[in-house]
Amino acid sequence: MSPQRHRLAAGGRIDRSRPLNFTFNGRRFEGYAGDTLASALIANGVTPVARSFKYHRPRGIVGAGAEEPNAIVQLETGARTQPNQRATRVELYDGLTAASVNCWPSVNFDLGAVNNLLKRLLPAGFYYKTFMWPPGFWMRYEYFIRRAAGLGKAPAAPDPDRYDKMHCHADVLVVGGGPSGLAAALAAGRTGARVILADGQNEFGGALLDGGAEIDGGPALDWVAAAVAELEAMAEVRLLPRATVAGYYDHNYLTIVERVTDHLGAAAPANLPRQRLWKVRAGQVVLATGSVERPLVFADNDRPGIMLASAAATYVNRYAAKPGSRAVVFTNNDSAYRVALDLAEAGIEVAAVVDPRPEPEGPLPARTRARGIEVLGGQAVVAAHGGGRVAAVEVMGLDQAGGGVIGESRRVRCDLVCVSGGWNPTVHLFSQSGGRLRYDDALAGFVPDRSAQAERSVGAAAGTFALADCLARGFEAGLEAAAEAGFRRKGRSRRAPKAPAQEEAPLRPFWVVPSTVARGRGTKHFIDLQNDVTVADVALAVREGYRSAEHLKRYTTMGMGTDQGKIGNVTGLAVLSELVDADIPSVGTTTFRPPYTPVGFGLLAGREVGALADPVRKTAIHRWHEDRGAAFEDVGQWKRPWYFPRAGESMHDAVNRECLAVRNSVGVMDASTLGKIDIQGPDALRLLNWVYTNAWDNLKIGRCRYGLMLGEDGMVMDDGVTTRLAEHHYLMTTTTGGAAGVLAWLEMWLQTEWLDLKVHLTSVTEHWATVAVAGPRARELLSALTSDIDLSAKAFPFMSMRAGTVAGVPARVFRISFTGELSFEINVPASYGMAVWNAVMMAGEKYGVTPFGTEAMHILRAEKGYIIVGDETDGTTTPGDVGMDWIVSKKKPDFIGKRSLSRPDTAREGRKQLVGLLTQDPKEVLPEGGQIVAEPEKKPPMKMIGHVTSSYWSASLGRSIALALVYGGHKRHGETVHVPLIGKTVSAVVSEPRFYDPEGVRLRG
Amino acid sequence: MLLIPCPWCGPRDETEFSCGGEGHIPRPADPAALTDPEWADYLFMRKNPKGVHTERWVHSQGCRRWFNVARHTVSHEILAVYKMGEPPPETGADSKQNRT
């Protein structure tokens, strides 16, 4: 293992007594507790750490936080592997394994660098152009592109980790635990308000963690420690470190990603989830999200060793890691002078500070000069040199306007370039909340302007950079937010924390350094490092007419990487504004969308995976089906027995046996899942007349009637049998899958349209178990189980209901039939379901009673030509289409859907209509969904005239049967049609959609 | 996610509710008397305004009651909730619309 040769001898917030081993790209390294993967890589002098997305150029670490565009790694391997992790936000743990992405075959020797040589072939809009022309080329490119591009791989195995969700409320949610956020949380917390303080880092303090600052007359970090201790002691305050606020949604609803055990690796305790997703409804929000430094763009500004000045300071101060040994600082503002001083203090040679401002003055440049560092005013770094890592920069003078270079170029040797082009307030969450941005000329950046929600931005996020102002404004915002949430300052609350004032000279807005050679020739000026978007790409897009920020973004993919352009976007907009000769505010920004940083799918799914993905509903008789080895079918959330195979039986065998048993003797089916709605009230009848197509006025007590329900558009919605139980009491049944929808539908009409109707609806689906006994011997079987119900055809006719006892249990018995056979549906309270089922099985033993499942039921009803809503109908099917005009009342003045049936399109001839299909080869079973043609052609396209809706082998008939919807089908009976399949075409004759006992003699028997 | 004040249950998350589309579209008293375009207008045509929209919601995971909501379609601000059968309240719709 290599020593940490770039680790400073002292300092930093790392724990040198806790060395940690880790592996990067197959090599073993050592770091310390408190490191991030990025700081540990810097301490070990590892470079490059990645290859770029499009050109596969070597890349180094650029930032130190969430903005990092380059150091994207694949973390761990196997089922726990995570793509798309920013090394700057991965806390080091013992045994960590990570690898670079975009490196094929390796980070140091890269075939994809071929892309770099072919860069003239990969211009802006490359993907779109490839799709467009020449046709079919995309298919050929794709393999290579998919392989060479991309940001890591998704795990192939199920995620072994656990993720939790937390729902909570807060009076004040403070986002960001830097000086502004801590001050806000303290102020709000002291009022007694419920406060949540969330921060993405492992410890609170934000930029103060870099050290050096002073608050209340002492080291800033002492104040941070005291503030955190005070907050921890407050009962109503919740501190969430390692918690990134990812999304800001309507009505102050925010999501927070808390990384609970990610930083522990294999040492993570089993009782804790890996991450938690917090869903917070906040009364007030304080956004103290800080800011991200932006780069200055010069030729080949992507070389490893070129990083944000603030990041270099963080690595040196917080992690005691040396990002280089000889630095050039290139800045258009004062903040990076502090970095130069910090680097010098840490023993890193600072070759020069290059500053486009003609005469950098003020305390910071003065201190820098006093330290013996050369300050080159009115100059700029125009290019970086070096094979891999930067080895030197070229510095030239700038003309007055900054649009051209003057004088001789000077080469300065260095292995580190610290760049600062100013600061972009982190306005992502503010923008997600709907707030409007304003361009601030002094800052040369966008700041929050007008809030859309109960929110306020403070500190750097609001364009306030001086520590003293951040503390004061943060404290004030905390008090304001608490007050608006109803919490007043208690007594003589302590004053806001104070920091000494600092004097900084204004920055010089500066984006792209002019060059002596045309841009894009030989060198590249990168704006978006993650997606490899250059100044030349933006220029090309503008030439091709993409002049709006949103179009530019999509055409060049600028800002569309996983970093959402946190570093480069404003620079890109500035370049665009220059090219289209408009000011930056008028060019505008692109839309900021959640999440702020990538979120894993595992976290979003939480515990709702596997068996918990969706509720499972089981009938009271489910256990019996399981014990009998039933194959189950999902119908909505219900588990229904599909068929009951005996030993050695195929599904086909079992289903044939079940069908024949029902036709020839007796079968029994668990029909408990059918939807049941109890309807009571003096206006129940009026409701039925409204929602069904047929008339209900003359239905006698104890009688049942089939009904068809339409949408107001005239299309079939559901069907079922409704029984009149008493004067004002009905029981409606619905399809299994349609039960919830029908109840909601009826409720909607009752509550929104017919408020005067006196009727109540209750779902009783689960209150009743339903045992359907069907077949010619059904009556004989049932007669053994009941003595108080006269089962004779005369006393108990088809489509009627009798109450009594069955197997000693109070029951409602319905004489209805979906199979076409004599059939009784025994309804008993669900808790008696299993007992009655067992009694039926016992009483039926001598008839060879056969349990049958949904498959046999579907075949039996298809033999009868009974439709299944959702099979024979699809939301564009009228009653007439399925041959059910007979159930549509002509006399009722109105019902839901009636008016639509006379619309020209619903009333026209030749619609898709339900027919039967009998294949010419009776053994041939058509596939459901098969497309029907009148004239088969040799190959597609062919004119399709319909499709197969249901198709089965009918054991009762000894041949195949099918139902189909065919254009003008009602007039095609006797015609031969064709179903072209792969390798063959099946011919069939159109018939009546009724294949068995068309007169219905059997079910009335 | 909207926070919707159910008139019966109080403020609850949007996921507890279902939206029933534009409100105050009474079912025609005599559909048979309408021309096809008039019926189609009732059936299919909706305002879809940029601004205040009065719409029907049902608290489907709660009390299962329907009610009306006046919601600004840009800001998603909920200006009023009121019971079925009640007229839409004054929401200052015009001034709100200008805000967009």
Ligand SMILES: [Zn+2]
């Ligand atoms: Zn409610």
